[in-house]
Amino acid sequence: xxxxxxxxxxxxxxxxxxxxxxxWGDGLPLxxxxxxxxxxxVAASGRPAxxxxxxxxxxxxxxxxxxxxxxxxxxxxxxxxxxxLLAAIEALAMPPFNLHGVQTTTxxxxxxxxxxxxxxxxxGINCGRGLLGPGWRANATxxxxxxxCMINIGGAAxxxxxxxxxxxxxxxxxxxxxxxxxxxxxxxxxxxxxxxxTSVVTCVGVNANAGVIADYKKAERVLRTVADALxxxxxxxxxxxxxxxxxxxxxxxxxxxxxQGFDKRRVKEWLYEHAKVPQERFAGxxxxxxxxxxxxxxxxxxxxxxxxxxxxxxxxxxxITVCSTFGPTNMTxxxxxxxxxxx
Amino acid sequence: xxxxxxFVNLAKxxxxxxxxxxTPMIVLPPTQVTAFGDDAQSRAVLQTAIDExxxxxxxxxxxxx
Numbered sequence: 001x002x003x004x005x006x007x008x009x010x011x012x013x014x015x016x017x018x019x020x021x022x023x024w025g026d027g028l029p030l031x032x033x034x035x036x037x038x039x040x041x042v043a044a045s046g047r048p049a050x051x052x053x054x055x056x057x058x059x060x061x062x063x064x065x066x067x068x069x070x071x072x073x074x075x076x077x078x079x080x081x082x083x084x085l086l087a088a089i090e091a092l093a094m095p096p097f098n099l100h101g102v103q104t105t106t107x108x109x110x111x112x113x114x115x116x117x118x119x120x121x122x123x124g125i126n127c128g129r130g131l132l133g134p135g136w137r138a139n140a141t142x143x144x145x146x147x148x149c150m151i152n153i154g155g156a157a158x159x160x161x162x163x164x165x166x167x168x169x170x171x172x173x174x175x176x177x178x179x180x181x182x183x184x185x186x187x188x189x190x191x192x193x194x195x196x197x198t199s200v201v202t203c204v205g206v207n208a209n210a211g212v213i214a215d216y217k218k219a220e221r222v223l224r225t226v227a228d229a230l231x232x233x234x235x236x237x238x239x240x241x242x243x244x245x246x247x248x249x250x251x252x253x254x255x256x257x258x259x260q261g262f263d264k265r266r267v268k269e270w271l272y273e274h275a276k277v278p279q280e281r282f283a284g285x286x287x288x289x290x291x292x293x294x295x296x297x298x299x300x301x302x303x304x305x306x307x308x309x310x311x312x313x314x315x316x317x318x319x320i321t322v323c324s325t326f327g328p329t330n331m332t333x334x335x336x337x338x339x340x341x342x343x
Numbered sequence: 344x345x346x347x348x349x350f351v352n353l354a355k356x357x358x359x360x361x362x363x364x365x366t367p368m369i370v371l372p373p374t375q376v377t378a379f380g381d382d383a384q385s386r387a388v389l390q391t392a393i394d395e396x397x398x399x400x401x402x403x404x405x406x407x408x
Contacts, residue, residue, distance in 0.1 A: 056354070060360040104353055157359075233392040 002050050002066055008032060019074075023157055024145055026172055030074040041069035045086060046339035053086055054093030057100035059155030063089050067153055068145075070072050075145035080123050081138055085145050086173075087334040088113050092146070094332035102205045102329050103110030103156040107165050109326035110171035112206045112246055113143055113152075114310060116189035117199030119336050120177035127177035128339040129314035132209060132248075132321070143173030168208035176312060182251045183311035184258035191264070192333050199336035201339045202310050204244045205329030209321045214253060216317040219260035222253055223267065227274035229322045230300050240283075240327035242302045247271070252317030268304035275300045306330065345392060347371045367399045 009015045015032050019025050031037070042049045042065055049066035056063050065086065072085050092099050092111060102109050107120070115125050126136040134140065156162040164171070180187040189200035210231040215221035230245055237243045249257075257267055276297035301307065308331055346354040358366045365397050369392050372376075377385045 058357050058360055100357070104357075155356055157352075163350065163353060163357050 143175030
């Protein structure tokens, strides 16, 4: 083991207090990262413990395989989850994601971690009903481990470095898979240029999710509701006219749109064209691009490609989940590396 | 660097990560003092900051001689 080995209390209760006192966690109980547990986690990745995955802002902490594994253990991950977590960390550190901004802003933003490809089924990531809710170990602990890495390696201590005014529950954990098999459209990672049979993790810097009740018969009425929701939850996105927005649609709504002639591209273009905010909503506020479009409605992001549209959740065409964004942060993706094992 | 007092720790962390820990820092009162105060308060904050900047960038007389 390359990290410092410390003597820590044996009892779980004392260990919990010991970790909290050192600012290591997210406030919830942590699994003690013993040498054995960390070694098993590292071994499952098939990569050297000291391999550097990325430097994490704002402190520029070195996210080695071992450091990430320690946080994975603390979050409750199974060793088989580590390759997905490593890909998430790699994606977070890519410049378009603007990790420094996401980590330190007053805005309530955190990474939504979207998993595509065969690994979803290999490790049991929920892509269906309740995919953002409790009850799914892979979803819950991978998302949590991402946050622990952001705090413990990236140095985003809540309240003093992470300056979010209110924060949001999704900053504890926010990880799910796309229901590729039931989607009528190309999955997110294929849209982004990866082969369909590759496992990929995409990080999107998002605000809390809102469940929007939508029509279940007419495509334009469905999309109108989603566009209005994106325009209502303007947050920073419309101030900057940039950033990736996230829309999670049930199989039922996706099929409805598909059957009425809407491919994924057309859905995104429609949403971009119709999700507009009146200029007067910005009275007295500083807008980055206000001088360019005086009087005309403001778009909530830069273009259709800045809307991440994924299919997931239960089947019914009832709610559609939308997430606005911090603004200067764009989705980034990394392929999950093969562990080299034959299983 | 000008920084409001709520953000001092973040500023220190950020500059340390960039290898610039010794960057001079002028600490301003919390944002709400200037955002919601009157013009006189804002001018006073500004004048204090300018005085501090001048003091930090000025070469001491003794060294100058």
